[in-house]
Amino acid sequence: xxxxxxxxxxxxxxxxxxxxxxxxxxxxxxxxxxxxxxxxxxxxxxxxxxxxxxxxxxxxxxxxxxxxxxxxxxxxxxxxxxxxxxxxxxxxxxxxxxxxxxxxxxxxxxxxxxxxxxxxxxxxxxxxxxxxxxxxxxxxxxxxxxxxxxxxxxxxxxxxxxxxxxxxxxxxxxxxxxxxxxxxxxxxxxxxxxxxxxxxxxxxxxxxxxxxxxxxxxxxxxxxxxxxxxxxxxxxxxxxxxxxxxxxxxxxxxxxxxxxxxxxxxxxxxxxxxxxxxxxxxxxxxxxxxxxxxxxxxxxxxxxxxxxxxxxxxxxxxxx
Amino acid sequence: xxxxxxxxxxxxxxxxxxxxxxxxxxxxxxxxxxxxxxxxxxxxxxxxxxxxxxxxxxxxxxxxxxxxxxxxxxxxxxxxxxxxxxxxxxxxxxxxxxxxxxxxxxxxxxxxxxxxxxxxxxxxxxxxxxxxxxxxxxxxxxxxxxxxxxxxxxxxxxxxxxxxxxxxxxxxxxxxxxxxxxxxxxxxxxxxxxxxxxxxxxxxxxxxxxxxxxxxxxxxxxxxxxxxxxxxxxxxxxxxxxxxxxxxxxxxxxxxxxxxxxx
Numbered sequence: 001x002x003x004x005x006x007x008x009x010x011x012x013x014x015x016x017x018x019x020x021x022x023x024x025x026x027x028x029x030x031x032x033x034x035x036x037x038x039x040x041x042x043x044x045x046x047x048x049x050x051x052x053x054x055x056x057x058x059x060x061x062x063x064x065x066x067x068x069x070x071x072x073x074x075x076x077x078x079x080x081x082x083x084x085x086x087x088x089x090x091x092x093x094x095x096x097x098x099x100x101x102x103x104x105x106x107x108x109x110x111x112x113x114x115x116x117x118x119x120x121x122x123x124x125x126x127x128x129x130x131x132x133x134x135x136x137x138x139x140x141x142x143x144x145x146x147x148x149x150x151x152x153x154x155x156x157x158x159x160x161x162x163x164x165x166x167x168x169x170x171x172x173x174x175x176x177x178x179x180x181x182x183x184x185x186x187x188x189x190x191x192x193x194x195x196x197x198x199x200x201x202x203x204x205x206x207x208x209x210x211x212x213x214x215x216x217x218x219x220x221x222x223x224x225x226x227x228x229x230x231x232x233x234x235x236x237x238x239x240x241x242x243x244x245x246x247x248x249x250x251x252x253x254x255x256x257x258x259x260x261x262x263x264x265x266x267x268x269x270x271x272x273x274x275x276x277x278x279x280x281x282x283x284x285x286x287x288x289x290x291x292x293x294x295x296x297x298x299x300x301x302x303x304x305x306x307x308x309x310x311x312x313x314x315x316x317x318x319x320x
Numbered sequence: 321x322x323x324x325x326x327x328x329x330x331x332x333x334x335x336x337x338x339x340x341x342x343x344x345x346x347x348x349x350x351x352x353x354x355x356x357x358x359x360x361x362x363x364x365x366x367x368x369x370x371x372x373x374x375x376x377x378x379x380x381x382x383x384x385x386x387x388x389x390x391x392x393x394x395x396x397x398x399x400x401x402x403x404x405x406x407x408x409x410x411x412x413x414x415x416x417x418x419x420x421x422x423x424x425x426x427x428x429x430x431x432x433x434x435x436x437x438x439x440x441x442x443x444x445x446x447x448x449x450x451x452x453x454x455x456x457x458x459x460x461x462x463x464x465x466x467x468x469x470x471x472x473x474x475x476x477x478x479x480x481x482x483x484x485x486x487x488x489x490x491x492x493x494x495x496x497x498x499x500x501x502x503x504x505x506x507x508x509x510x511x512x513x514x515x516x517x518x519x520x521x522x523x524x525x526x527x528x529x530x531x532x533x534x535x536x537x538x539x540x541x542x543x544x545x546x547x548x549x550x551x552x553x554x555x556x557x558x559x560x561x562x563x564x565x566x567x568x569x570x571x572x573x574x575x576x577x578x579x580x581x582x583x
């Protein structure tokens with residue numbers, strides 16, 4: 001295992017803004033992470049999911065050595081992260097979608113050169129990696145542009161490229177596509193896919209965009225209020241918590257709608273000119289048979305469960 | 321160590337890239353320094369119209385002490401002042417320290433050298449000029465050994481002054497935003513420009529031993545004008561080592577309390 005954590009807890013002490021005054025501080029405790037244990041194997045691309053304030057970022061910060069846990073143990077590449085051994089720090093990278101680590105007033109290349117010194121990257125490896133980033137992420141025009149003159153998407157490309165310069169074994173990505181448009185998000189995803197395939201890094205990704213998770217991660221870990229509520233394959237998550245599938249039929253005219261109304265299946269509804277049938281895996285065969293016998297197959301589509309709905313369902317129902 | 325010098329060198333080059341776009345800032349800074357020197361000379365003249373010496377130091381020796389203290393402050397401003405100030409204003413408050421903590425170098429050094437300001441080099445040159453002028457005009461015979469010990473103790477003083485500066489911002493780990501401590505340090509710099517013996521005992525103990533900002537300029541200056549004393553040199557080395565350990569210990573304690581900032 002490349003990452004293991006055992007009952008990691010993190011409690012923050014904060015001033016209660018309602019109760020505190022200039023001369024009196026009333027402290028309140030917030031448990032951001034509660035007894036979180038997990039294991040991650042080398043080369044895995046793991047999605048870390050949870051609602052806002054679930055403790056995802058806090059946990060990533062503990063695993064990357066930025067903050068100390070209140071209790072518990074963790075080993076990343078055999079190191080205790082918060083001891084910040086230089087060999088450990090040379091083997092990881094963290095990218096946060098809401099913060100810049102590159103120098104704001106400088107052209108990207110100048111920041112890269114500084115990182116080369118910080119990470120002791122040999123000249124040849126540095127050049128090869130910059131070339132690889134330019135080719136994979138298409139950032140040739142960005143190399144000599146100042147960070148402050150870039151769009152959010154361009155900045156994120158540069159941030160990601162910077163994080164790969166020293167060939168990290170583990171990459172922590174905290175909402176790298178936040179605020180990006182569809183094209184930029186897709187470009188970032190494609191880059192991550194390619195680079196993961198080429199370099200075989202272990203990547204842990206937190207994102208609120210299900211598109212990112214579905215496209216990149218086989219395994220997902222869901223946490224809520226600092227506790228793990230699911231750890232397994234995304235496919236199994238869908239099967240377990242969203243057993244229903246949707247059969248959609250285009251209903252062109254009134255006669256089609258009448259035929260739809262006469263179907264024996266009970267869980268059906270019409271939304272505008274689309275007939276929607278929700279059916280569980282057990283009865284899918286029988287239902288599709290009836291639908292195909294009644295309608296032209298070209299008008300019928302069977303949809304997979306919507307991951308976003310599955311996750312929302314888990315958060316709302318607190319499944320453990 | 322070489323690695324840190326390379327990082328400083330690249331950071332300085334980057335500082336030049338950034339600041340060459342705003343020459344007005346550099347020129348106004350330099351004019352301000354010239355004005356400050358002139359006001360200080362007028363002020364010293366007023367003092368020396370009433371007395372021949374301050375604790376045995378003549379006008380030019382005092383001018384030297386003033387300019388020498390400004391060189392120490394100038395070196396700090398050139399390399400570390402902005403980085404140290406950023407700890408009190410944004411690094412901890414906005415969680416920007418996160419990225420320094422994930423780099424395989426000492427985060428205290430990295431964050432403090434990350435924002436050098438190259439134009440302070442001009443101020444340093446200006447004050448070097450004032451020190452040379454003061455030495456020549458002081459009329460005191462100065463030997464090669466005096467110059468050697470001055471330069472040796474200057475390096476030690478730079479290191480000690482750096483630790484004192486870092487110590488003043490470490491409480492930010494607990495109080496999140498503490499500009500006032502940096503302001504306080506700015507005021508304490510005033511102790512560096514006068515000979516130690518003009519101060520009462522409690523101030524000597526406070527700012528020569530407990531928080532030895534006074535020692536950073538006074539001991540090297542004494543070594544230049546008078547026969548260098550082994551005890552003073554040992555004191556400077558010893559106290560710098562002590563403050564190295566205190567600063568590192570406090571910094572590590574602060575890091576344990578670092579909570580970053582929400583995303």
